[in-house]
Amino acid sequence: METAYFLFFLHLSLKGYCEANHQTNKSDLQKHYKAAEGQNFTMPYCNCSKMVDMKSTSSSAEGGGNEEQFLDCGKLFIAEAKHSGNYSCFTNGNKLFFRLQVEKMRCLWRNESIKILVVCAGGQISCPGFGCSNNTNVTWYKNKKKVSDQHRPSREVREVLYLEPVHEKDDGVFFCHTQIIEGGVTWTLRTGVEVIVIPPPSHSPPRIPVDNEPKEVEIGQPYTFLCKALFPFELNFSPKIEWYMNNDGNMTLLDSKQKSLKKYTQEYEVIQVATINEVTPHHLTYTYTCIASNTFGNISATIKLKRKIKDEKEFDVFLSYVWSPASEEVLGGEIISSRSPLNDEEGDLCITDLLNEEVKATKKPLEVLLPQVLEDQWGYRLCLLERDVIPGGAYTNDVVLALKKSQMLICVLSDDYFTNSNAVFELESGVQALLQNSVLKLLLLWTTKASPSLIQPDPPLPTLVQRALGVLPSLDWRSGEPSHSNFWRSLRKTMPKNKVKLVSVR
Structure with missing residues (x-):
């Protein structure tokens, strides 16, 4: 009996302590954040849940308690007014509370939400919303960590972050924090810049990996021609690939379509296909040419067809x-x-x-x-x-x-x-x-x-x-x-x- 009484007393004590501590932290929000409506945003902490008052929804009233709507803190989203509210977060084993206010900001006079930088060159990023701040202090973040703590060559001068030089891993969203004081409350304005890292400019035509081996086909069956061309990176990318059938010097344009497009660091891979609905013996006498072109030139590759020899005969x-x-x-x-x-x-x-x-x-x-x-x-x-x-x-x-x-x-x-x-x-x-x-x-x-x-x-x-x-x-x-x-x-x-x-x- 004494043991059971002791455990029951301990349970009530701990429950009362946790509830009291929760209410104290909730009533005294530790952080205040502002976000610009229509701009990129991610939650500043991990495992964030939006706390909804039980009077705001009928289901909460029936349940008799507060509801929490979980938001993925690592996901990039466009800030909207509906995201305003109080949030609870777990970070480093501690539970923190902060308030988020999403509002329209006319002071965003330098709204550079997207920035294109060239790899291996020097680059700079300006902090959107710097004109909204009451002071000149700016802190830059990448992947929820201060840029100044990431051991990479960079400088921060007022609202500008200088990357010296730009790396491929700089591709992504940088966030800058500035301070706004309103009615004695210090708000942190958190705005983001999406950085797109591109390779140095190239003035080369596309290339087609060499494959001169005849392609095996079956008479009476359809056959699909496949052309894989690699295009150097261009900011305004517009690839062109065409398939032609050659019969004694007469070139006939075949109907073709783009099957896939993949973007790599230095180039794009484009695959263009054309189909013969039914292969006849005449198709074996023709040649087929793929021509890929861009602003700086073109390249071609020609193949032939041969009759497919089936499984080994007995x-x-x-x-x-x-x-x-x-x-x-x-x-x-x-x-x-x-x-x-x-x-x-x-x-x-x-x-x-x-x-x-x-x-x-x-x-x-x-x-x-x-x-x-x-x-x-x-x-x-x-x-x-x-x-x-x-x-x-x-x-x-x-x-x-x-x-x-x-x-x-x-x-x-x-x-x-x-x-x-x-x-x-x-x-x-x-x-x-x-x-x-x-x-x-x-x-x-x-x-x-x-x-x-x-x-x-x-x-x-x-x-x-x-x-x-x-x-x-x-x-x-x-x-x-x-x-x-x-x-x-x-x-x-x-x-x-x-x-x-x-x-x-x-």
């Missing part, structure tokens, strides 16, 4: 065909397998024997011969759906993915091919992949006597396929002819020059 050739009765008879229902490939020189020597003996003797169909020649003799890696694609997936997805992994598509066209929906889909997907640059080549091998214009299967071929049949590269294979050496020689020339890295064949 196959040299995706082989699309339809088994004929003759091929079924030759293979006996077995899946095509591959022997270890020979090198290029050995392949050229052996192809003659293959043609003269095996081909003539057995008259194998082309869909059977191709894997033996391309893979076994010439060493190319083929993608055969029945051999190289894991069963169980969606057929359409398997075809699209296999095409993306292949450098080239070869279609063995026959009468049976055009009546097979899967085969037609493979050809159509291949044409789309060619337009999208997923495959680099597409070759048609005709084993039927029908010309592209006479092919009218039921159902009709897709429009894209019909158009492609008349323009895509093709070779004719006529079974039963005595020699096919020209065919194989032409086929060899169309094959990819760089083979994929060979993997073991199942």
